[in-house]
Amino acid sequence: MVFFFPHRRVWVRIRKTSGGSEILCASTMKRDVTFKGQFHRIVTDIERAGSPSGATQEAGQNDA
Numbered sequence: 569m570v571f572f573f574p575h576r577r578v579w580v581r582i583r584k585t586s587g588g589s590e591i592l593c594a595s596t597m598k599r600d601v602t603f604k605g606q607f608h609r610i611v612t613d614i615e616r617a618g619s620p621s622g623a624t625q626e627a628g629q630n631d632a
Contacts (some may be wrong), residue, residue, distance in 0.1 A: 574600045578610060
C-alpha cells in the first residue's frame with residue numbers, strides 16, 4: 569500500500585488598482601487532477617469574501 573500526498577502550492581498576489589484592488593491566484597499543479605476543483609473553490613471563496621455581501625461573513629466560517 570502506498571500513500572501519496574501531493575505538495576500543493578497556491579500563489580496569491582494582491583495589487584492596488586485605481587478601482588480598488590486586484591487579486592491574482594495561480595498554481596502549477598499539472599499532474600493532480602483533483603486539485604482543479606479545490607483551486608476553483610479557493611478562488612470562489614476569495615471572490616465571495618471580497619464582495620460587499622461577503623464582508624459580513626465571519627473569518628473561518630465555512631459554507632459546507
